[in-house]
Amino acid sequence: MTTTIALITGANKGIGLETARQLAAQGLTVLIGARDEARGEDAARVLREGGADARAVQLDVTDERSVARAAAAIEAEHGHLDVLVNNAGTATISRRRAQPSETSLEDMRAVYEVNVLGLVRVTNAMLPLLRRAPAARIVNVSSEVGSIGSQTSETSPLFAMPASAQYPSSKAAVNMLTAMYAKELKDTPIKVNAANPGFTSTDFNDHRGIRTVEQGAEASVHLATLPDDGPSGILWGHLWTTEGDGDGGYGVLPW
Ligand SMILES: NC(=O)c1ccc[n+]([C@@H]2O[C@H](COP(=O)([O-])OP(=O)(O)OC[C@H]3O[C@@H](n4cnc5c(N)ncnc54)[C@H](OP(=O)(O)O)[C@@H]3O)[C@@H](O)[C@H]2O)c1
Numbered sequence: 719m720t721t722t723i724a725l726i727t728g729a730n731k732g733i734g735l736e737t738a739r740q741l742a743a744q745g746l747t748v749l750i751g752a753r754d755e756a757r758g759e760d761a762a763r764v765l766r767e768g769g770a771d772a773r774a775v776q777l778d779v780t781d782e783r784s785v786a787r788a789a790a791a792i793e794a795e796h797g798h799l800d801v802l803v804n805n806a807g808t809a810t811i812s813r814r815r816a817q818p819s820e821t822s823l824e825d826m827r828a829v830y831e832v833n834v835l836g837l838v839r840v841t842n843a844m845l846p847l848l849r850r851a852p853a854a855r856i857v858n859v860s861s862e863v864g865s866i867g868s869q870t871s872e873t874s875p876l877f878a879m880p881a882s883a884q885y886p887s888s889k890a891a892v893n894m895l896t897a898m899y900a901k902e903l904k905d906t907p908i909k910v911n912a913a914n915p916g917f918t919s920t921d922f923n924d925h926r927g928i929r930t931v932e933q934g935a936e937a938s939v940h941l942a943t944l945p946d947d948g949p950s951g952i953l954w955g956h957l958w959t960t961e962g963d964g965d966g967g968y969g970v971l972p973w
Contacts, residue, residue: 804857909944918933
């Protein structure tokens with residue numbers, strides 16, 4: 719049997735690292751994509767100490783050469799790729815919360831460079847390798863804040879949240895890209911879905927998130943290991959509701 723190979727971008731910490739840990743626990747070989755080589759090596763070593771087959775791959779999603787080098791290295795070592803989790807993401811570089819009317823274009827450009835262009839850059843570089851796998855899975859880590867349906871529905875808790883431009887719109891773009899890649903690849907065995915981790919405690923939100931990383935990684939892991947009759951072209955993950963404690967379990971979110 720050939721080894722099942724998974725590449726997770728932004729996997730040196732947070733939800734990405736935990737996604738790698740959970741996929742490795744299912745027997746996959748995990749490639750820890752990290753823009754900083756040392757942070758990637760440290761993360762891979764920690765996973766190996768826990769029994770995982772984990773290796774670091776230097777990968778800055780904003781850097782064409784880094785992505786091309788990573789694809790060439792995976793091709794040379796494994797010849798194919800079974801799972802790509804586009805997990806690397808950022809909310810802001812200025813760390814200044816702003817309404818859309820006050821959004822800094824510099825911040826917006828930087829967020830799009832990682833969340834949107836980075837996803838397309840990595841996906842297109844890895845697709846030739848994914849096409850060589852018997853049934854590849856692409857998971858784009860999105861967010862409920864990128865769901866236009868949730869943001870504009872009075873029955874969603876997101877309706878009452880403050881407006882902001884760069885991060886929600888970048889994840890709305892991730893959602894559309896998911897739908898479009900799924901459309902392009904519909905006659906292949908490759909499935910492309912978007913994951914919503916839910917509000918998860920990581921450096922991303924200074925650990926204000928209410929879900930653990932173990933919970934936050936569940937949606938990505940589920941979509942990365944879908945059976946052949948599973949869906950393609952959906953946004954799936956944690957459901958935040960206005961009822962009870964707000965935890966609606968898992969399911970399909972509106973785009
Ligand atoms: N936490 C939440 O509540 C939440 C909710 C919904 C969606 N998400 C999404 O989940 C994903 C993971 O977030 P997280 O909460 O785990 O955040 P995190 O702990 O801040 O991790 C983000 C990861 O992305 C990496 N990254 C940033 N820019 C990169 C680049 N140019 N190239 C490669 N990697 C890059 C970071 O690397 P460095 O360590 O080098 O900075 C880090 O490994 C993101 O896409 C985020 O939008 C998070």
